[in-house]
Amino acid sequence: MKQQNMSRQELQQVFTQYGFTPHKVTQINRIFRVETDQGTYALKWTKQPAEKLMMIYDILQHACEKGYRHVIPWVKTESDEAYVMTTSGNWYATPWIESAEQELFAPSTDALLESLAQLHQLSAPLVKRYPKFKNQLNEPFIERWKERKEKTAEYFHFARKRDIPSPLDHSFLEQASYLEKAFDFSIRGVERFLQAERGKAPRYTLCHARIHPKHVLISESGWYWIDFDHAVIDTPVRDIATFYRQFGDPDREDISTYLSHYEEESSLKRIEEKLLAVYLAYPLRPYQVLKSYYGDESSVNESYSVGEFDRAIAQLGRFQEVIQTLWQKRDKVQLQERKNKRFSREQEGLQETELGLADEPVQFPIFPHSPPDS
Template identity: 25%
Template structure:
């Protein structure tokens, strides 16, 4: 639900003993200004017990000295969430700062912080994913490629193609070949495979829009309602996709990030290969294309084309890096038609 379509029920303020001077929508939260501080009030449709689990994990991390996750403030009764219409609210302190900094390769610090969080919350219980599970990923990829092919046929059939149609149709063959390559590598690699995946607390959306650099020179991660126990691959895939593209997927930068992560929270070779396979498949651009042709895209034509061109450029740049990483890590057979 869009923020501008939602107003806060009055009782929510009473639950926190808040007496607002000003309430302003800001991105996907409400910025609450009071005489004794500023707060971020978030509405979510996630179940309340999920938010409670996040609250306790963030507390655990703060007690261990890892204070880079924005804390959640219980209400005056000690409840972590306040029920609302079709969801619930949770409150956090307002974090002032900026989302961008000028220092070169600031991402290396964030990779180290991400690995530290994963290490501190790592579960002793690992999950083993076998060949059938990996083939399930391949099956989903094949379904997505069929959707992309259908969208291509729609684009080609239009008497008056849109700018989006033209860009997509021009690049379809290359995108198809990259997707097919990822699919074939995954199927070849999955034969007789059992992948041991570590489990830890993951943020899910670690990228610049959800990170604030404070005046004290500290990174604080916000927007925690998607956090959950999962494979660290979840966070790394999101971060690589958002930020390695800024360096045109240069091999030495990606290699450096992997080495930094390994220093704090070592992963098995199979975990890295799975990460790079997931990154190789052009899922972001396929999802964007699907949204456009299924009329689920709320952007203007110009913005849609701009995002498509940016995603396609990133896919082409990443192809060289990821294919190189997959084969230099070994035990992958050359593709044959």
């Protein structure tokens, strides 16, 4: 939606629905800061359908009622609706939270992950009401992963044929085999998951789907996950893997401990651990750097691209310890659970499955080529 085409008539319609009588309105992208005598509000336009907004409202409201403090409750209209429909899209409002200095009030990565687990745990019972928005791993999902692998191969051939390779070409060519193995491992993992479980996750919850530092609002009174417009009902593994990519501290010696903070609030099932290993093995960040670089070379910054690629490769290398821990993790309780599950399946005439790899030995490191030091 072009912001300059936002009509005053439409805004006034939204203000009326909420009972706002603004004395100052400031537009910041798709958000309007609306100052009234009753308070200041954030009013956001979205193209998400009303049914989805209702789902997001219900789940976040439930979390707030259960004492969860890291989402901002929505403000209802005067007719007790969670949003306003207009010809251009839909609108929802929250109290305006003033941001504060991040260095003084920023939460730790451990606290963020614990809060994410709490949100997943609180929302899990409600998602059954919204089967329409449930994501399930399927063939198109796997095809997207394969297409990215094929695109990476195209970039490889282009870089290798260049008469004068660029600095990024050199870095990429050195790591091409490493990336290919990462693609192969992760694609094989999701294919076996689809075959064994038909793509159905062991449990579903509300996933933010766009976990990122810019979607954490930090104020003097606390911090909040924001921008749930693209939230989906999916396996919690999706958010956890994104969290590792976006919030992983490069200076932290043992990033495998992150998961222990999540599991203090919500334990992962064995198959979820393996699925997380597969998600983390997928070389998304290196691919994104390559796509940006080779997709539009006219606008690239060479030194920046090289730095981003090296950091992405280094991060993928650091994930190996987490992947190995997740893949090989065993304890007596889990072994007994698997025995019980196998016995139950045998009684029902079913084969034991667990990504199709339950008893397959895995050699580590998964990717023989070590990433460069960074």
